[in-house]
Amino acid sequence: MGSAPTYIATWNVNSVRSRLQQVLAWLGVNPHIDLLCLQETKVADDQFPVTAFAERGYWVYTYGQKAYNGVAMVSKYPLEDVKAGFSAVLPEMAQLDDQKRLLSAKLHGVRVVNLYVPNGGAIASEKYHYKLAWLACLTQYLAVLRQQEKDILLCGDFNVALTDLDIHDPTGCETSIMASPAERTALERVLNLGFVDIFRQQNPEGGHYSWWDYRGGSFRRNLGWRIDYHFPSVELAQRVTECQIDVTPRRHPQPSDHAPVIIGLANLRP
DNA sequence: ATGGCGAGAGGATCTCGA
Numbered sequence: 001m002g003s004a005p006t007y008i009a010t011w012n013v014n015s016v017r018s019r020l021q022q023v024l025a026w027l028g029v030n031p032h033i034d035l036l037c038l039q040e041t042k043v044a045d046d047q048f049p050v051t052a053f054a055e056r057g058y059w060v061y062t063y064g065q066k067a068y069n070g071v072a073m074v075s076k077y078p079l080e081d082v083k084a085g086f087s088a089v090l091p092e093m094a095q096l097d098d099q100k101r102l103l104s105a106k107l108h109g110v111r112v113v114n115l116y117v118p119n120g121g122a123i124a125s126e127k128y129h130y131k132l133a134w135l136a137c138l139t140q141y142l143a144v145l146r147q148q149e150k151d152i153l154l155c156g157d158f159n160v161a162l163t164d165l166d167i168h169d170p171t172g173c174e175t176s177i178m179a180s181p182a183e184r185t186a187l188e189r190v191l192n193l194g195f196v197d198i199f200r201q202q203n204p205e206g207g208h209y210s211w212w213d214y215r216g217g218s219f220r221r222n223l224g225w226r227i228d229y230h231f232p233s234v235e236l237a238q239r240v241t242e243c244q245i246d247v248t249p250r251r252h253p254q255p256s257d258h259a260p261v262i263i264g265l266a267n268l269r270p
Numbered sequence: 271a272t273g274g275c276g277a278g279a280g281g282a283t284c285t286c287g288a
Contacts, residue, residue, distance in 0.1 A: 014287080015277055040287085042278070067278050068286075119287055127286095159288070178288060213288070214275035225288080257276080257288080 005241045006108050006268045007032045010155040010228055011249075011260035012039040012116070012211075016072065019256055020049050024056065026249055026260065027074075033262065034076045035107050037114035039157045041070035048072065063103040071103045071114050071156070079105035079112075086137055089144050093137050101134070102141075109269035110236065111149045113142070115156040120177050128177070131159070135186035142193050146233070153265070154195055154231040157211075157258065160187045162197060165206040166226035178227060195231035198263070199243045210245050211258045219250055230263040239266045 009030075013019040016038060027033060041048065045062045053060045053074050063084040064070030073079060082105040083089060085097035104113040118134050121127030145152060160183045164170035173179035191197065199208070209224025218224065230243055241264035250259045 018277065040277095121286090121288090176288095211288070216274055227288080254276085 003267075003270060004032075005264040005266045006034050006110070007262060007264050008035045008037065008107070008112060008153060008155065008230070009033050009260045009262045010037045010039070010114065010157075010230060012157040012228060012256060012258035014040050014256040014258065015043070016041040016070075017043055017047075017049060018254070020052060022249060022252060022255070024052060026246075027056065027058075030246075030262075035079075035112065036074040036260075037103075037112065037155055038072040038074065039070075039114070039116035041072050042067055043070055061103065061105060063100045065100045069099050069101050069116060071101060071116050073103060073105060073112070073114055075107060077107060079107055081106045081111075086141050089141050090137070093140070096134060096137050102138075104145075107268075108265075109151060110265065111145060111152045113145070113152060113154045113156075115154070115158070117157060117159045119159050120183065123175060123177060123180055132182055132186050135183075135190065139186075139189050139193065142190060142195075146193050150233060150235040152195075152233040153236060153263070154190070154233075155229065155261070155263070157228050158187060159227055160184060161225050161227055162187060162200070162229075165200070166209070168207075168209065168223045168225070178225065191231065194234045196234055196237040198230060198232055198237055198240050199226075199245070199261070202243055208245055209259075210261055212250065214257050228258055228261050230261055232263070232265075236265065239268070240264065241266050
């Protein structure tokens with residue numbers, strides 16, 4: 001009876017131009033992916049390789065800048081109600097849009113929020129405080145969206161390992177960037193608005209990661225962190241058919257240091 | 271305590287990421 005699930009992926013590609021052939025190849029072997037949310041595109045919008053995707057039938061939505069940051073959405077279908085940056089919802093937060101890290105749009109009735117949370121540098125540094133302020137602003141942003149829409153998918157590179165299970169070796173991680181208590185609390189406040197860590201719900205055991213340092217053979221030894229997530233709203237979580245990390249591209253030569261994460265959503269509006 | 275690897279900018283060797 002029901003139509004096929006809608007498949008949405010999130011992938012920090014660490015430069016879309018450097019990774020272009022790998023991203024196209026991955027879409028080629030994963031033709032079921034309806035929407036791919038990209039982070040760290042590292043390119044201004046007028047330099048984004050739109051044609052390469054358009055030639056393959058995808059619509060492309062970009063929100064980027066030169067050299068740093070940048071997010072984009074690559075979709076089989078036209079997206080609706082595209083909102084770029086915090087200021088589309090919170091005009092008073094326009095200063096946090098200097099760094100292009102947030103792009104949201106609707107597909108098949110679902111509001112997809114694609115984000116790239118700041119790295120944070122060192123604990124207590126200026127960048128660290130920027131990260132916490134950014135996450136606090138995200139909480140405000142989502143509180144507004146939550147009043148407007150029930151079916152929201154929050155996805156991207158969050159640069160926070162929610163629990164010790166998300167780190168290959170959590171020893172001393174409370175003083176480490178991406179795992180400090182303040183970062184975890186800031187992300188928990190987001191989830192407490194009514195979002196679900198669906199991958200962890202389906203995989204209560206550790207050992208599953210989405211990022212591995214380029215250095216020291218981390219991937220070969222599976223010394224990773226899980227920092228890339230799909231967080232469906234509690235209402236949408238009922239319709240999740242699967243959530244998987246695809247480590248295949250991380251094995252390729254010159255890979256991104258992140259792996260894509262895929263979610264399936266059943267019974268969406270066509 | 272530090273660097274380790276990789277990308278971008280710019281044209282040698284920085285900054286940044288996580």
